[in-house]
Amino acid sequence: MRMNVISVVTLVLAVSLGLATQIAMAQEAAVAPTTAPAGRPVVEVAAAEYAFGTFWQDDVVTHTFTLVNAGTAPLVIERVRAACGCTTVKDYARSVAPGATWELAATLKTRGYSGPQNKPIYVETNDPDHKQIQFRFVGEVKPRFELQPRSLNFGRLHADAATTQTLTITNMLDKPATLRNATSDSEAFFVDLREVEAGKRYELRIATVPLLNEGTNRAKITIETGVAEQPTIEVTAMAYVTPRVELSPSVVSVPEKRDSDLRRPLTIRNHGETPVHVTGVDVTGSDVTAEIKPTMDGKLYQVWVTVPKDAQIPASGVSLTIKTDDATYATLRASVNATGSTPTASRGPRPVELLVGKPAPTFELATVAGKAVSNETAADAVTVLDFFAPNCGFCKKQMPTVEAVRADYEAKGVRFLYVAQQMGQKAFTQAEIAEVLKTLKVDGEWAMDLEKAVGGLFKVTGYPTMVIVGKGGEIEAVNVGAKADLKERMAKQLDAMLAGKPIPAEAIGG
Numbered sequence: 001m002r003m004n005v006i007s008v009v010t011l012v013l014a015v016s017l018g019l020a021t022q023i024a025m026a027q028e029a030a031v032a033p034t035t036a037p038a039g040r041p042v043v044e045v046a047a048a049e050y051a052f053g054t055f056w057q058d059d060v061v062t063h064t065f066t067l068v069n070a071g072t073a074p075l076v077i078e079r080v081r082a083a084c085g086c087t088t089v090k091d092y093a094r095s096v097a098p099g100a101t102w103e104l105a106a107t108l109k110t111r112g113y114s115g116p117q118n119k120p121i122y123v124e125t126n127d128p129d130h131k132q133i134q135f136r137f138v139g140e141v142k143p144r145f146e147l148q149p150r151s152l153n154f155g156r157l158h159a160d161a162a163t164t165q166t167l168t169i170t171n172m173l174d175k176p177a178t179l180r181n182a183t184s185d186s187e188a189f190f191v192d193l194r195e196v197e198a199g200k201r202y203e204l205r206i207a208t209v210p211l212l213n214e215g216t217n218r219a220k221i222t223i224e225t226g227v228a229e230q231p232t233i234e235v236t237a238m239a240y241v242t243p244r245v246e247l248s249p250s251v252v253s254v255p256e257k258r259d260s261d262l263r264r265p266l267t268i269r270n271h272g273e274t275p276v277h278v279t280g281v282d283v284t285g286s287d288v289t290a291e292i293k294p295t296m297d298g299k300l301y302q303v304w305v306t307v308p309k310d311a312q313i314p315a316s317g318v319s320l321t322i323k324t325d326d327a328t329y330a331t332l333r334a335s336v337n338a339t340g341s342t343p344t345a346s347r348g349p350r351p352v353e354l355l356v357g358k359p360a361p362t363f364e365l366a367t368v369a370g371k372a373v374s375n376e377t378a379a380d381a382v383t384v385l386d387f388f389a390p391n392c393g394f395c396k397k398q399m400p401t402v403e404a405v406r407a408d409y410e411a412k413g414v415r416f417l418y419v420a421q422q423m424g425q426k427a428f429t430q431a432e433i434a435e436v437l438k439t440l441k442v443d444g445e446w447a448m449d450l451e452k453a454v455g456g457l458f459k460v461t462g463y464p465t466m467v468i469v470g471k472g473g474e475i476e477a478v479n480v481g482a483k484a485d486l487k488e489r490m491a492k493q494l495d496a497m498l499a500g501k502p503i504p505a506e507a508i509g510g
Helices: 002-035 351-355 393-412 430-439 453-457 486-499
Strands: 049-056 060-069 075-082 087-089 101-109 115-125 132-142 145-148 152-157 164-171 180-184 189-197 201-208 215-227 230-241 245-248 251-254 262-270 278-284 289-296 300-307 318-324 331-338 364-366 372-374 383-388 415-420 445-448 465-469 475-480
Touching: 049 060, 060 132, 075 087, 075 101, 087 115, 101 115, 101 132, 115 393, 145 230, 152 164, 152 201, 164 230, 180 189, 189 215, 201 215, 201 230, 245 331, 251 262, 251 300, 262 318, 262 331, 278 289, 278 300, 300 318, 351 465, 351 475, 383 393, 393 415, 393 486, 430 445, 465 486, 475 486
Parallel strands: 049 132, 152 230, 251 331, 383 415, 415 445
Antiparallel strands: 060 101, 075 115, 087 101, 115 132, 145 164, 164 201, 180 215, 189 201, 215 230, 245 262, 262 300, 278 318, 289 300, 318 331, 364 372, 383 465, 465 475
């Protein structure tokens, strides 16, 4: 009987202990998920930079960049983007398991580039400590054939001008090369290739062939090299032909708020042999008036535009139609626009500001170094187009600020291009503009658009005017004038565009 009591007690204790243990285990299991550390990805990069040494121009550099997910949760590759169209990547895994290695096969095309290169590729991840990492191609690209200058711009010419410029081509290879068969795809330019030093140095003489077409004359000159790695050399030549009857300027800019009446001249020049007479001028929709003043009858006229102090200038401007007795140039058109003042609720947007949110117009430019800038290249990177005139005081105040921003953002993949325009009667040469930029310590890329072929497409009516085109090809921001907060404003605009986010409200507006 005693044994049975002991057994019962033992059994009860065992059951009690078992239940207690199960309850404790259940309680521990219930709180474990709330106390265990949450998993997270961790990016580790052993080599973010690929130093490729020295490559010949037109060669292709390839490399596979890698990273390791050293964390305890999957690493998500949210986005990969190259800084310029010269760099491309192959398809890549969008997720990296803990402990796994991720690979990114990349290619750098060196066509059109020379000198030191530093081309970044940006990788965005869900690692909170490494939201964005950079891989870089670093090295030097040497041209097989060095061109000095890289392209030729004849500037403004008359239709009957026969002008010649010379370009030097130097063979940088360690073997001789025989250049031959220089051809132009335009009848407006004659080309002649001469050997100066056997197999080593050549001169390419390019001459304009009258009669040139009015407007922009452009040619692509192709030269055969006999070198398998680079079978041809391409050179761009451009010239702008002044119209036979020329109106300058076509846009008159006046302050929105004026303390007194303003008078501004328009000049009509007849560059032809047959006299052309200005017979009248019409002004539409404003108190603005215009008066014709012959300076040299049949050859040179001025139209004096008077803008009264209280005249209201609409956002679209005031249109002027100048009439002549010439069958081809029967009418010439100009406009008066209000610019240069602080925007107010009563002032409508400038024409260029109306382009924000719209696709950039189809355009094509060539830098003075011969590199193409177009809608195609703008689709590869955020592109800043800064339209300026070399004799514009506000431009000279603005451009050093833009250079400071360029120093910070060019390495992030933003492309900056200064676009030279003509303001007033002075037609600056390429050398004169280069000297102005040198004085301002502006080292960025620049192009000539003195005929305003591209400036007109972007509806630029005053200087400086900056247009920023996003990678999607849309105009995302416009900055007009030399604003005191331009550097801060541009930083907010570019940061937002690079991150794929809307531009902050305080950074919107011309």
